[in-house]
Amino acid sequence: MPQQVGEVVRCYHCGDACGGDHLKAEDHDFCCQGCHAVYGLLQESGLCDYYALSERPGAKVEQDGHAMRAELFDLPEVRDRLVEYSEDGITRVTFHIPQMHCSSCIWLLEHLQRIDAAVLRSRVRFTSKELTVTFREERMSLRALVELLRRLGYGPSLDGRGKASTGDRGPGVPRILYLRLGIAAFAFGNIMLFSFPEYLGADASDDQLKRGFQFLSLVFALPVVFFSSTDYFRSAWAGLRTRQVNIDQPIALGIIALFARSVWDVATGIGPGYFDSLAGLLFFLLVGRWYQAYTYGALSFDRGLNDFLPLVVLRRTGDAEEPVAVGDLRPGDRIVVRDQELVPVDAVLVAGEGHIDNSFITGEPLPVRRAAGEVVKAGGRQRGAAIELQVLRAFADSHLKRLWEEHAAGTDRPGMPRLIDAVARRFTVAVVLLAVGAGLYWWGRDTAQVWPVVTAVLIVACPCALALSMPFTYGHTIRLLGRRGLFLRDAEVVERIASVDTTVFDKTGTLTERGAHAVRFVGPAPDPVTLARVRSLAHNSLHPLSAVLFHHLRGHAGHATEVAEEVGAGVRGEVDGHRVRIGSASFTGGEERPRSNGSAHVHVSVDGAHLGHFEISKRARTGMATVVGATACLTDTYLLTGDLSVDKDVADVFAPHQVRTGCSPVDKAVFVRGLQAKGRRVLMVGDGLNDAGALRQSDVGITVSETSAALTPASDAILDVRAFGDLPAALRLARSARRIVRASLLLSLGYNITGVAFAVSGQLTPLIAAILMPLSSVTVVGFVSLAVWLRARRLGLSTRN
Amino acid sequence: MSVIFLLIAASTIVAVVFLAAFTWAVRSGQYEDDRSPAVRMLGDDRPAVPTNPSNNTK
Incomplete structure (x- = not known):
């Protein structure tokens, strides 16, 4: 069944819109030879389930210099970076494959052994877009494996990542955070259970039981303080050393106060302590941290220039061509750049005709023509036959490298004061002043109350809800926008x-x-048959504007014969017995018209009569x-x-x-x-x-x-x-998110003030703390989540795009 | 009432076993990729039989 979506026929493999005369095979439409080839390969291996899992899952097979890039995988340095182990002819490698994006990708990449039996096992790690393949190297070289992946449209990238994931690397939630969160959750649940007899009012006969529970709670709280909270202590200490106030300082202070007070209470037999509040505090805080890492870590933003440029280029010495690393090119070297390859350094064109597409540098997709003797800047992509260039500057001095470095140097942006830092500064000062004030007050009246009141203030002022409001508000915002x-x-x-x-x-x-052009005919509109003939002729030309015309025009005419292309002028040929010419004004016998910038004119003449011209411009x-x-x-x-x-x-x-x-x-x-x-x-x-x-x-x-x-x-x-x-x-x-954060800060401050009122009056019992702490966290998180979602829904951002 | 100590000891041990299982799961990387395991079970694992009819004809 043809994949008909309105007027547009979509490619069965990659989902791109198909051009006028696309490939058809077995009732499916394909936009290009590449997509059709992948389909054929999959069908031969019985892997067509690929198309059942997601609709049009394929990645378009781009032909950008792959033939050469595959040679790279024969180089020992590259091999060393990828291979994890290699013994008895069995090798395991890990690739980074940025094109991986859906269920079908995972499925196909994990069934490589059906395409080539030399593959023993392949496993995908989707979050980091990694593929680990174990294969028999005596039957298939690393390069052959890479070529297989490329043929499928999943060419691996060499972006500095290497080997397999052991430990914390790349984006995502670090393992240690899961452990810290798990320990805190474990302690929180158990200590809460142990605290029930205390809160539900066990009588004096259960004293022994209560003491037992208190000590058990103490034991369970130890890993929470000494393992789960270490990040907060470290951050607070780092802040102290650089004399900066941060939000982790009152938190660390609160944790220490909670623990010290609780140990004291249990040791002296005064009461059960606040261990449940302590474990709960860490649990909620770490959930906030986890959510932050989970939402922010999904995307890797830092890509190096090497992701974009070929690492190896062909150097011509005499008649021989040899691959050489781009960094080793010296001024004066001759290099060969083939169709669809990037020019890696600033160079002078020596032989061949350059059609340089600078879209990578400028965003302008229409290739510019370069003749021998002209300079081609690094980053341009050749479209057309191979060209030979003479290197002008080494890679390190190239225009592109300088642009990139100017760009990469500015990681430290003029800092904008973060809202949380501003709040934390005032908050911390206020808490310390309050604790000291309350201490001094009770010092004069009842010295026995000083320790309990000061610790209670520090406990209850711990800005847990405050610390949660921002990760959740901004986390939700990032997640919704990401979708x-x-x-x-x-x-x-x-x-x-x-x-x-x-x-x-x-x-x-x-x-x-980028890719689309508006094409307009200026002059009396030609009949469809003529247009079809122009299209047929345009098909025979290598010029980029011809390609645009070919894709834009519709209709079929006979094949063009006696085609001759004149460099810098146009192309002529015979279609259905008519002499058709397309190209410059002088070539077709028309007169030059003024053109607005960014647009190009292609004149047309049939049988010697000038018909008018196409105006090709970028489309908004x-x-x-x-x-x-x-x-x-x-x-x-x-x-x-x-x-x-x-x-x-x-x-x-x-x-x-x-x-x-x-x-x-x-x-x-x-x-x-x-x-x-x-x-x-x-x-x-x-x-x-x-x-x-x-x-x-x-x-x-x-x-x-x-x-x-x-x-x-x-x-x-x-x-x-x-x-x-x-x-x-x-x-x-x-x-709105910023306003929501402000509102939630007020809300959590309200809780802190309520708590402090209990604390300074010496009434903060463990039960009140145990209720207040989770209540504030849950309401704040609930409030911001709901508020962000409602706002996003009103703005039409709550659904997947 | 002393039986409750036994129960608590037993339940704590069970809880610690689960904590250990969780630790193992984290360390073996199960929390790092929450997408591919879910997809892995969708494709069937029939052997690689070519479905291309031209291969079956004599």
């Missing part, structure tokens, strides 16, 4: 987004679509005007672009003074800095590496990413294009 397709780095980003008052958009690739993203409009209601908006003029549909949504054209990457960063100098907090929305400087300079940098595997520079947040329309709502949600 929509906006991935935030951490809680601090939510806070920074909330304080933004100016939004700066990049144009190319951000407000306009769907809903772009709405998004910019809604953002403008919340913040000031600006538009920056490297182009010299702006298309009308984009310019219309900005006031003229808000648009800056002709910006270099540095200009963009300078513009953002200028706004900040005026006291503005700036949100930068960009996409390519040319925005990297501005993304870093801004208070919040959001990178728009077209596919999950897209090459995006690291930033504070990554916005999937499908969530592009959610941007204004996300701003609103972040602002």
